[in-house]
Amino acid sequence: MTDTVPADLATRLIHHAYTPPAGFEAPQPAVHKASTVIFPNVAAVRAREWKDKTSYTYGLHGTPTTYQLEERLATLEGGVQCLLAPSGLAAIATVSLSLLRQGDEVLIPDNAYGPNLALAEVELRHYGIRHQVYDPLDPADLAARISDATRLVWLEAPGSVTLEFPDLAEQLRICRARGVTTVLDNTWGAGLAFAPFDLLGDGSLGVDISVHALTKYPSGGGDVLMGSIITRDEALHLRLKLTHMRLGLGVGANDVEAVLRSLPSLALRYRAHDAAARELASWMGTQAPVAQVLHPALAGSPGHAHWRALCGQAGGPQGAAAGLFSVVIDARHGQDEVDAFCDALRLFRLGYSWGGPMSLVMPYDLPSMRQRATPQLRPGTVVRFAVGLEAVEDLRQDLAQAMAQAFSR
Template identity: 40%
Template sequence: MSRKSDKAEQATRLVLAGRRSEWTGAVVNPPVWRASTHLYEDSADLARGRANADGEFYYGRRGAPTQWALAEALTELEPGAAGTVLYPSGVAAIAGAFLSVLRAGDVLLITDNAYHPSRAMADGLLKRFGVETRYFDPLDPEGFPALFCNRTRAVLFETPGSQTMEICDIPALAAIARERGAASLIDNTWASALGFPALERGCDMSIMALTKHVGGHSDLMMGSVSATQDHYRKLRLTSQSLGQIVSPDDAALALRGLRTLGLRLEKESASALKIAQWLSARPEIAHVLCPMLPGAPGHDLWKRDFTGGCGLFSIIFKGRDEAARARFMDALRLFGIGYSWGGFESLVIPVDPAGLRSVTSWPPPGWDGNDRLGIRLSIGLEDPDDLIRDLEGGLQAMEQGR
């Protein structure tokens, strides 16, 4: 199937997914079901119990039609998924995935460019529970098999890498993990299933911070994990054991955001590419870390494995110090300074990867050692020409202080 037809099919699924008539009734969207107690018809109905599945009323902690519709929609958008579990944040989703496959004595492999909270969880919570974490270079597939032992139970991937945007060969690495009996987990927030069908590429669980693109309006916190048939049941039971549940009001917001996800990703990606191309020609910039950009690191793998991208990428300044970076950021007027990304508004934060590496180096081999500081840009829905003018003003302010 061509990329064009893939996109058309995705657009239709984004509109229809999760809209069962028994959940929506006579309206377009599932109503917001706020309920802790689910009532039974009589004592015999109570005695029969309810199946542990979406669509079966039991108790508020297992959700109701608003949450079920969102979970089902996400499942329909992830080819190969048997089901999706919702969590109150992206980090909670990462924790839920870890705890569903790991126990004391196991070994977890984590890509060295993983999201910092994932690393902190492994080095803190999981370590206290007796799980050993080993980091690996995601750009060294030849050395990857040697990292496995008879205690290795799971691998966490992230592509592009957090902040530094490396693209690794997920199909090849996930195949190695599967051959050795380890589950492949991936933080797939950057591209989502629309741009990278992670389970089709060999992963067992696809994790997303719905806070970002799916919410899309910077007004909710939520995460999800979509899993294959082999992993979904244990994932769901682990979540229920931990008492994880999301608000029906937030689920309704996420459902609303989901319907326009494709359009927003397309707009943000196009704007990001235009801005990345402009930045790549600027003398103040040493590196533009945007895998969608032809010639950028990882572009060939991105072109092979991805069908889309998003507005998030990083740049590295040429020999500038922290004071110069601060002048640049403080001069921006259209970019807010703040965490998260994937909303309708553009954001900027500093990038300092050196302290977040265990087995790889920063700057990478071959770079000028003075080119180490940068920023991460999240491109929103503003006009890209306006954003370029704003960035130009930031660069001018940075240079005026030299």
């Protein structure tokens, strides 16, 4: 029996016989989009395994494009396996939903990314999972709160908005001694400021899981939402991957392409954000309305010594830090003045997130965000700056003109 060519044009177009020749190579990986994956025969359907990267079964379980990003991100952070999620928060939720059960307890630092705490307060509580908030600057407080029910400890270095840098190594030692799984929100470090799976450089101490909001520096454009979950332990990775599958989490191939395109410039951009943020943060510390500057790399910022111990040699003698800093506007200036200052900025735009080319600013109502006292902070209103890639002098002039407009005394 010979093959017959279908008579209908539509059928011929769908089942066209041409296959491009092998051997094409270019700087950027190809973009493979698929829900359905075609199998050559029934034996292949039965033989293929979706839990590893040896084959393809369904678009949600991976394509050559997503596999490449996962492998590169694992290399970036020093892990072995990586899962992609639709956002950083989706990655956070996947970890907690996978590893916690009714009656378990999770510990979260008081300065954690707000939606992580909200997830515990509402969604996890519905499942009978308890949580406690611990002082990120006091390892003894963390140690005292670990109980027989504690199954997971979230870590964040530095903390969200106020950027206190914890003694991450000591926190990990405490959790390891108690046999508690640790997961780090490593978005600020981006795999560049320190090695989350090898903090001391000798293989003796590292986190169990690193979660990364790829929305920030890996994307770099302010136009992608994505997260990652990176591990070294194969059994832990499989447990997370099964939850990931059951939740039906997937990412779009074009978003993956955008992150793959940005990764080669990640280290260059991170250093540029860092240098600009340090210069502007130091300058802001000389301005009359500013009571305190919060930047881990600046002496006097809460946890600076811990930053220096962990990040002080990363990438050179100046160490590494992200392009974020916050200031406490002195309490003599009311909320109206602080809001007017933010509104008067022209290059710093009002917006959440960070890591893109445009500088951003956001005032925060800190008392509504913290459950514990904050003696490490001066009285006043916290304003966070995410420094983009604009010229530093232009950003300095923007800050100066806005302060001159808003602060009358």
